[in-house]
Amino acid sequence: MVSTHLPKLVVLVTCFNRKDVTLEALRALPAAINNSFKSQLVLVDDGTDGTSEAVRNEHPEAILVKGSGSLFWNGGMRLAWQTALALSPDFFLWLNDDTTLRPSAIADLLKEYRHASNPRTIVVGRTIDPHTRAVSYGGLVRSRIVSRLNFRFLTEQETECHTMNGNCVLIPAIAAKEVGINSENYRHAFGDIDYGLRARRLGYGIIELKQPVAQQEPNQKFEASIGSLTLSNWRFITTNAKGIPWREWYRFCYEFGGPLWPLNFAVRYLKILRLR
Known part of the structure; x- marks a missing residue:
């Protein structure tokens, strides 16, 4: 019998039309928790492939929230977190x-x-990455002295981060009160890095568990989609949530880039510009 004195954890997940992948991740949760928490799942289903119904069958205790169909990662996690606040846990887990x-x-x-x-x-x-054994997601540190917005993964010897990817992150409940939740200013890719930088600004430490929590390939399709700015894809790159939307990138650079933020803003696009 699980102790009633265990801390309470709410696992926050958002999904979009990949039912089998989502179910596989959720099935791994009990072994991953290993009786260390009393847990509750809050899942935002932003798709239409029946993920909610399948999750309800396997996890009847889960709190399921229907999305609008256009929330993307940060919007979905924000909605999950808003829903979870009323549960008053000790910790939240982004997954x-x-x-x-x-x-x-x-x-x-x-x-x-x-x-x-x-x-x-x-x-x-x-x-x-299960093939190369290189880090695919995790903690991030600034990689250059001049630019404040150029990040790299940690080495094996480093544990302290400046910010992080949001694939698997344990956050104490007090952070929701002091830092807040995911920003409403971002739809997708900037939301996790923004949160880490805001937390650090308020004195939070961010550390990385050195033993990998999972094997996961990097999203090469996403990287390829934003790797080249051309006449044919400029609208996608500069406006789509899964591109580098200029309003969100502008806000991020202005907020965290320091005196050189205009340079950060311009160079991101110039580096991928292809005149064709």
């Missing part, structure tokens, strides 16, 4: 619906949090 966690991964995130000297600490799970 991508395509991140299938290894056994005890979430329990290990909690251990790492408890080892930290600062209760205002966010713990990031790193994932690795």
Whole structure:
């Protein structure tokens, strides 16, 4: 019998039309938690492929929220978090619906949090590419002195992050009060990095669990879609949530780029510009 003194965790997930992938990730949760939390799942289903019904069959205790169909990652996670606030947990977990966690991964995130000297600490799970063994998602640090918006993954020796990818992140409940939830200013790709930078600005520590929490390939399709700015795709790149939408990129650069933010804003597009 699970102890009633376990901390309460709410797992936040958003999904869009990949039912089998989502179910696989959710099936791994009990082993990943490994009796370290009392847990509750809040899932936003932004698609139409019957994911909600399938999740309800396997996880009848889950709180399911129907999306608008155009929430994308950050919008879906924001809605999940808004829903979860009333549950008053001790921790929240961001989890991508395509991140299938290894056994005890979430329990290990909690251990790492408890080892930290600062209760205002966010713990990031790193994932690795199963083919190359390179880091695919995880904590991020600034990689250049001049630019404040150029990030890289941590080395094996580093644990402290400036921000993070949002694939698997353990966040103490107090952060929802002090930092807030995902920003309404972003639809997709900037939301996780924005949150980490806002948390650091308020004195939160962000650390990375060095043992990978999952094997996961990087989204090469996404990288390819934003790797070239041409006459044929300029509208997608500069306006679509899965491109580099100029209003969101402008806001992000202005907020976090420091004195050189206009340069950051322009160079991102110039680097991928192809005159064809």
